[in-house]
Amino acid sequence: MTPDTLTGGFATPPTDSARAFRAILDALARPGTIRTVDGAEPPAPLSSAAGAVALTLLDGTTPVHLAGDHDTQDLRDWLTFHTGAPLVAAAEAAFAFGTWDALLPLDRFAIGTPEYPDRAATLVIEMPNLHPEGATLRGPGIKGSAYLSLPATAPFIANRSLFPLGFDAFLTCGNRIAGLPRSTIVRDA
Amino acid sequence: MTDQSYNFAYLDEQTKRMIRRAILKGIAVPGYQVPFASREMPMPYGWGTGGVQVTAACLTPEDRLKVIDQGADDTTNAVSIRKFFQRTAGVATTEATAEATLIQTRHRIPEHPLTEDQILVYQVPIPEPLRFLEPRETETRKMHSLEEYGLMHVKLYEDIARHGSIATSYAYPVKVEGRYVMDPSPIPKFDNPKLGDCPALQLFGAGREQRIYALPPHTQVVSLDFDDHPFQATKAPHDCDLCGASESYLDEVIVDDAGNRMFVCSDTDFCRSRREAGHAGRLTMQEAAE
Numbered sequence: 001m002t003p004d005t006l007t008g009g010f011a012t013p014p015t016d017s018a019r020a021f022r023a024i025l026d027a028l029a030r031p032g033t034i035r036t037v038d039g040a041e042p043p044a045p046l047s048s049a050a051g052a053v054a055l056t057l058l059d060g061t062t063p064v065h066l067a068g069d070h071d072t073q074d075l076r077d078w079l080t081f082h083t084g085a086p087l088v089a090a091a092e093a094a095f096a097f098g099t100w101d102a103l104l105p106l107d108r109f110a111i112g113t114p115e116y117p118d119r120a121a122t123l124v125i126e127m128p129n130l131h132p133e134g135a136t137l138r139g140p141g142i143k144g145s146a147y148l149s150l151p152a153t154a155p156f157i158a159n160r161s162l163f164p165l166g167f168d169a170f171l172t173c174g175n176r177i178a179g180l181p182r183s184t185i186v187r188d189a
Numbered sequence: 190m191t192d193q194s195y196n197f198a199y200l201d202e203q204t205k206r207m208i209r210r211a212i213l214k215g216i217a218v219p220g221y222q223v224p225f226a227s228r229e230m231p232m233p234y235g236w237g238t239g240g241v242q243v244t245a246a247c248l249t250p251e252d253r254l255k256v257i258d259q260g261a262d263d264t265t266n267a268v269s270i271r272k273f274f275q276r277t278a279g280v281a282t283t284e285a286t287a288e289a290t291l292i293q294t295r296h297r298i299p300e301h302p303l304t305e306d307q308i309l310v311y312q313v314p315i316p317e318p319l320r321f322l323e324p325r326e327t328e329t330r331k332m333h334s335l336e337e338y339g340l341m342h343v344k345l346y347e348d349i350a351r352h353g354s355i356a357t358s359y360a361y362p363v364k365v366e367g368r369y370v371m372d373p374s375p376i377p378k379f380d381n382p383k384l385g386d387c388p389a390l391q392l393f394g395a396g397r398e399q400r401i402y403a404l405p406p407h408t409q410v411v412s413l414d415f416d417d418h419p420f421q422a423t424k425a426p427h428d429c430d431l432c433g434a435s436e437s438y439l440d441e442v443i444v445d446d447a448g449n450r451m452f453v454c455s456d457t458d459f460c461r462s463r464r465e466a467g468h469a470g471r472l473t474m475q476e477a478a479e
Contacts, residue, residue, distance in 0.1 A: 013202055014196055015197055017205070017206075018197065018198070018205075018248060018249045019250075021247070025209075025213070025216070025247065026390075029390045030405070057209060057210055057213075058206070062210070114334035114335075115331065115334045118211070118214035118215075118224070120217075122213070139366075140216075140404075140405040140407070140409075141216070163368070164369070168217040181217035181405075182218070183217060
């Protein structure tokens with residue numbers, strides 16, 4: 001355990017997590033919009049936006065998967081200290097953090113059951129950049145259509161075909177976050 | 190002044206995280222009722238414990254809260270919930286729909302159109318639209334998973350067979366994005382057309398029944414009906430006696446022992462702002478003439 005493990009959490013958890021949640025809520029309720037979330041300073045390679053998602057939503061009841069290069073001892077210690085979330089393999093995870101390549105193949109993640117579609121994984125995809133342009137998004141939360149720079153479109157099109165099952169995703173880059181719920185209909189630009 | 194004995198917005202952080210996760214899953218599957226571990230709140234079931242928990246999980250210190258009960262800002266339920274969050278979260282409050290960022294409501298959608306920057310939180314008594322048709326949770330859950338909603342149409346058909354029209358006038362079932370049938374909470378069916386394509390985020394909390402569900406902004410919401418008996422939003426065929434509004438939802442009030450009655454807007458903020466703008470109804474004009 002390094003000293004960094006103990007730092008980087010919210011300074012004032014009740015109000016910081018409330019503000020972070022509103023940004024996360026807004027991002028997921030309005031796919032294609034990009035919000036900023038501040039307050040978290042997790043160890044690299046986790047972005048501050050993904051760190052804020054972890055601090056706001058994770059606790060001892062949410063199994064977490066760290067994919068690829070995100071599976072570092074520093075990050076494991078940080079998540080364990082700040083959230084208490086158990087670290088697990090992809091198939092058991094409620095939340096997964098990683099870059100797009102590290103998270104593939106996506107069929108490892110829980111998509112819920114027909115009677116409990118809420119028991120599906122939430123993927124937090126770390127992006128090198130994030131812009132409101134690229135793939136076309138339609139569906140709940142979007143007036144007409146919206147655009148978002150997705151890492152690929154085919155996996156999200158396949159995910160939508162499972163509706164109401166499927167995983168939900170957040171795309172994070174620095175302190176910015178965008179949401180992509182399973183209900184969104186994705187088309188190539 | 191914030192009551193420092195309590196955590197921000199009353200609930201502890203662990204509880205808020207659990208509620209927040211349920212809200213996010215509800216948004217991802219519009220109309221699906223997400224189970225959550227509802228807490229005991231310092232008010233009885235039926236007073237909006239579900240709505241209060243959703244509001245507590247969503248509030249930020251910068252929010253301006255409005256609480257309405259059947260459209261009114263000044264009833265016991267609305268006043269006590271507004272004071273509860275003034276004390277425990279220290280948030281600003283308002284009675285004006287346009288100024289609020291978060292509105293908790295019991296059984297009405299405000300008349301003033303909602304905007305993108307607002308969240309509407311509904312208090313829900315029975316979240317399961319099929320509950321009075323099928324009492325077993327195991328069965329209704331299966332019916333939702335199989336999209337088996339024939340029973341609901343039989344119920345509406347029986348209305349027509351018995352009364353000549355669909356007599357359901359509140360908690361009128363809707364279908365969300367062509368998938369889940371949802372109970373919009375006991376709002377009058379007059380408000381149903383405002384559910385769909387609404388710019389605001391709509392969240393529903395049922396405390397006793399431990400369910401949260403959501404309608405993201407601009408979600409397609411269709412009231413169930415038949416080709417030959419299309420859905421009709423109804424209201425009392427009168428104008429408001431105080432402000433003269435002809436397009437708002439009205440409450441009927443008995444005013445004396447002789448059975449005289451008046452009709453007034455159920456949305457008190459809407460009615461007051463119209464009167465302040467100089468509009469007058471039957472009774473206010475009578476008073477002015479006397």
